[in-house]
Amino acid sequence: MAAAKTLFDKIWDTHVVHTVEEGPQVLYIDKHFIHEVTSPQAFAGLKKRGIPVYRTEHTIATADHNVPTENQHLPIKDVLSRHQVDTLIRNCKEFGVELYGLGHPYQGIVHVIGPELGITQPGMTIVCGDSHTSTHGAFGNIAFGIGTSEVEQVLATQCVLQRKPKTMKIQVDGELKRGVLSKDIVLYIISQLTTSGGTGHFIEFCGSAIEALSMEARMTICNMSIEMGARGGLIAPDEKTFEYIKGRQFAPVGNEWEKKLAEWQRLKTDTDAKFDAEYYFKAEDIEPMITYGTNPGMGMGITQFIPQVNGTSSSGLEKSLKYMELQGGSQLLGHEIDFVFIGSCTNSRIEDLRLVADMVKGKKKAAHVQAMIVPGSRQVEQQAIAEGIDLILKEAGFELRQSGCSACLGMNEDKIPKGKYCVSTSNRNFEGRQGPGARTMLASPLTAAAAALTGRVTDVRDLLKD
Amino acid sequence: MEKFIRLYSTCVLLPMEDVDTDQIIPARFLKAVSREGFGDNLFRDWRYLENDSPNPEFILNKKGISGEILVAGRNFGCGSSREHAAWALYDYGFRVIISSFFADIFKNNALNNGLLPVQVSDEILTKIFEIVEKDPETIMQVNLEEQLISIENEEIAESFEINNYKKYCMINGFDDIDFLLNKSNEITAFEESRI
Numbered sequence: 001m002a003a004a005k006t007l008f009d010k011i012w013d014t015h016v017v018h019t020v021e022e023g024p025q026v027l028y029i030d031k032h033f034i035h036e037v038t039s040p041q042a043f044a045g046l047k048k049r050g051i052p053v054y055r056t057e058h059t060i061a062t063a064d065h066n067v068p069t070e071n072q073h074l075p076i077k078d079v080l081s082r083h084q085v086d087t088l089i090r091n092c093k094e095f096g097v098e099l100y101g102l103g104h105p106y107q108g109i110v111h112v113i114g115p116e117l118g119i120t121q122p123g124m125t126i127v128c129g130d131s132h133t134s135t136h137g138a139f140g141n142i143a144f145g146i147g148t149s150e151v152e153q154v155l156a157t158q159c160v161l162q163r164k165p166k167t168m169k170i171q172v173d174g175e176l177k178r179g180v181l182s183k184d185i186v187l188y189i190i191s192q193l194t195t196s197g198g199t200g201h202f203i204e205f206c207g208s209a210i211e212a213l214s215m216e217a218r219m220t221i222c223n224m225s226i227e228m229g230a231r232g233g234l235i236a237p238d239e240k241t242f243e244y245i246k247g248r249q250f251a252p253v254g255n256e257w258e259k260k261l262a263e264w265q266r267l268k269t270d271t272d273a274k275f276d277a278e279y280y281f282k283a284e285d286i287e288p289m290i291t292y293g294t295n296p297g298m299g300m301g302i303t304q305f306i307p308q309v310n311g312t313s314s315s316g317l318e319k320s321l322k323y324m325e326l327q328g329g330s331q332l333l334g335h336e337i338d339f340v341f342i343g344s345c346t347n348s349r350i351e352d353l354r355l356v357a358d359m360v361k362g363k364k365k366a367a368h369v370q371a372m373i374v375p376g377s378r379q380v381e382q383q384a385i386a387e388g389i390d391l392i393l394k395e396a397g398f399e400l401r402q403s404g405c406s407a408c409l410g411m412n413e414d415k416i417p418k419g420k421y422c423v424s425t426s427n428r429n430f431e432g433r434q435g436p437g438a439r440t441m442l443a444s445p446l447t448a449a450a451a452a453l454t455g456r457v458t459d460v461r462d463l464l465k466d
Numbered sequence: 467m468e469k470f471i472r473l474y475s476t477c478v479l480l481p482m483e484d485v486d487t488d489q490i491i492p493a494r495f496l497k498a499v500s501r502e503g504f505g506d507n508l509f510r511d512w513r514y515l516e517n518d519s520p521n522p523e524f525i526l527n528k529k530g531i532s533g534e535i536l537v538a539g540r541n542f543g544c545g546s547s548r549e550h551a552a553w554a555l556y557d558y559g560f561r562v563i564i565s566s567f568f569a570d571i572f573k574n575n576a577l578n579n580g581l582l583p584v585q586v587s588d589e590i591l592t593k594i595f596e597i598v599e600k601d602p603e604t605i606m607q608v609n610l611e612e613q614l615i616s617i618e619n620e621e622i623a624e625s626f627e628i629n630n631y632k633k634y635c636m637i638n639g640f641d642d643i644d645f646l647l648n649k650s651n652e653i654t655a656f657e658e659s660r661i
């Protein structure tokens with residue numbers, strides 16, 4: 001009998017084209033997503049070598065990192081951003097790559113549109129020049145971020161040289177408490193394992209709490225697996241996965257669907273397969289989470305106290321708290337905030353917007369807070385409008401913008417000013433991530449919406465009571 | 467890619483942990499479409515004050531401090547996959563980064579661009595910090611062929627790991643795309659076998 005294998009091993013092994021002795025493996029890539037920021041130098045490399053894109057039909061492009069989230073029909077004002085987006089348009093035309101650029105009904109954040117269009121499917125290998133490619137793993141595939149040299153490799157050969165990572169299992173069992181979302185699960189796990197706890201590993205998330213999550217909520221977890229230092233994260237596909245994919249623009253149909261479905265149903269970790277590391281968590285232990293520091297591992301339950309800086313704490317904590325202008329030993333609860341950003345490939349899908357709309361319906365945001373909601377894609381935006389979510393948000397004083405990465409990384413105009421506090425549903429709270437000097441607190445969409453209403457860091461459970 | 471065989475240089479110390487790619491090169495400088503010129507904005511927000519004048523406190527702005535080797539605290543290069551971080555370090559003039567831990571993607575990106583990440587133990591890292599702090603003119607040798615870093619008379623002679631394939635590439639200035647293009651027959655055969 002063949003040795004028991006993890007799901008990760010099964011997918012990986014069937015994509016290996018060649019193994020370099022004592023070196024990396026040549027891994028075949030099924031889908032390659034590209035965007036304007038990490039592709040220009042790769043296309044330039046192809047031109048220099050005089051070679052084409054090898055498999056244009058497996059390459060999908062969008063413009064997301066750099067784009068404005070207002071007046072997308074007008075030329076981009078920022079000269080450098082415009083140049084980068086124009087370069088993508090030119091490269092896609094020249095090399096024959098499908099582009100869902102600005103104005104296209106499929107445009108959006110690369111990790112939102114892949115699943116939404118049914119391009120992301122179980123059992124695949126997926127790469128993109130962006131670390132949050134791990135998002136796609138929610139569909140039971142191997143998806144990971146690569147650098148621009150590797151983007152060039154994939155464009156040129158549909159393969160990438162990689163060393164096989166180790167495997168890690170993270171099991172979360174039990175039932176989530178009220179007001180706790182998948183974002184809280186992943187912030188909790190990172191706070192326990194630290195930002196380097198997953199380094200060198202590919203994570204499989206499992207357990208009853210994970211199975212109970214919707215596909216969109218699962219994406220939030222896989223999205224942030226990279227923040228533990230992992231190469232990526234995946235979740236075995238199940239009926240929810242198949243249901244989600246079925247009928248989407250690029251989903252298989254007819255006989256092809258039946259064939260694929262049969263393949264996908266077999267994608268599971270064997271019962272006695274061994275992982276290189278295993279961790280177990282209980283859903284009941286998780287509160288709504290918030291971060292206080294400058295890496296995603298510096299998070300805590302919303303009612304907890306920021307750790308004290310003392311002899312044993314890392315030098316990072318002191319520096320972080322100084323940057324954040326926060327006191328060790330104090331609570332964040334009640335801390336005044338200035339901005340709320342609901343968006344990014346972590347939390348900008350329709351379910352996120354629905355949760356926020358439900359919460360703020362008939363209420364008003366605090367006067368001093370600016371609340372920005374940036375849908376992950378044009379389709380999410382259209383859906384929100386169709387459901388009347390745009391009006392609810394507007395009445396509550398929130399701005400619903402057009403799709404893109406926006407204040408997640410502040411490459412366009414959407415930046416948080418220096419010294420201001422922003423409760424953000426994005427994935428990184430690094431110094432300056434949302435703009436030079438910006439102070440980011442990562443949280444779930446519910447916690448972010450609650451903060452917008454009260455103008456302070458708030459325990460969302462207090463607002464859910466009635 | 468440029469070849470890397472051996473290097474003698476002074477070291478620049480950055481005794482900070484978890485230096486992330488947003489610090490190495492902030493996102494707002496990622497708008498270029500070529501690989502060159504990122505060195506100007508390396509560590510931008512630490513290196514310059516708000517009025518764009520150099521921050522005299524930051525190591526790269528200190529008199530008498532220079533070198534092609536950057537020695538940094540644990541977990542260097544965490545965060546995004548942006549290869550611009552490796553380009554910025556290289557463009558600025560660094561050829562070697564020493565730390566006690568590197569983020570995966572950064573390590574790969576560095577190796578793909580002729581920038582050598584050398585991982586040492588926490589103890590050795592501390593020792594290097596101490597030696598160089600005392601004498602910023604200390605010369606270190608980084609020998610890729612022998613996989614060895616050493617400081618003469620200071621009792622440092624540490625071997626480091628690098629996989630054979632990457633070592634071969636760096637020593638020969640050979641890159642992954644050359645390698646993969648040579649495998650095109652195997653790749654097509656693989657594709658055919660899957661249909």
Ligand code: SF4
Nearest residue numbers: 132344345405408409
């Ligand atoms: S939303 Fe943020 S994390 Fe996601 S792809 Fe865009 S910049 Fe990266």
